[in-house]
């Protein structure tokens with residue numbers, strides 16, 4: 001979504017179109033990561049002493065992610081309302097270019113669940129996505145991991161915009177206000193949940209993974225039973241177990257703060 005379009009209109013339909021577009025980004029990012037082995041050393045904290053920053057105690061991935069985000073911060077990536085860093089903001093440098101004026105769509109907040117995203121990605125996604133061995137391609141694996149993590153973070157934190165759009169709907173706003181004042185997270189989550197959208201998403205996702213995972217050649221017929229580049233069931237499980245629940249967690253967290261002064 002282009003937040004510089006000069007309009008504060010955030011329709012649920014437009015936001016959902018953006019989430020659908022991010023499905024493609026995430027599937028292709030996972031396909032790229034799946035080219036390489038699990039490469040467990042990439043995720044082990046303290047395995048390397050990095051020349052020039054011996055005091056860094058995280059994993060190879062955390063080091064690469066932090067250094068990547070420092071560079072992206074210089075070009076004001078994390079001033080965009082839909083971008084959230086994994087690195088603590090005080091460690092990021094100021095932009096080298098002037099700040100952009102974004103419309104104030106969201107209620108100011110510090111909601112950032114990237115630590116949870118990192119945990120499920122490293123513990124549950126990579127081991128299922130990749131061959132469980134070590135091909136030494138640590139740099140290639142880490143660069144693909146960063147792309148996957150950034151896409152997952154953007155998608156999940158879009159829950160803030162979806163929650164704002166739902167809150168602005170006059171039909172449900174009185175109920176949201178009632179549940180927010182009662183601090184009733186369960187009622188808020190039930191009200192914001194749209195099972196039909198979720199079910200349609202999972203069906204679409206499976207079709208996309210089946211097609212995007214194909215090796216398309218210049219000849220022969222187009223068969224869906226060829227060797228796929230991605231574990232289709234894993235893509236669906238990723239969304240069902242992690243992406244959708246965490247998006248709703250962000251929606252609820254945002255709404256619980258929506259009436260704060």
Ligand SMILES: C=C(O[C@@H]1C=C(C(=O)O)C=C[C@H]1O)C(=O)O
Pocket residue numbers: 016159162192193194195197198201243244245247248
């Ligand atoms: C994102 C939305 O809110 C909820 C979360 C969804 C998701 O993470 O895909 C889908 C539907 C809703 O249950 C939405 O309503 O589109």
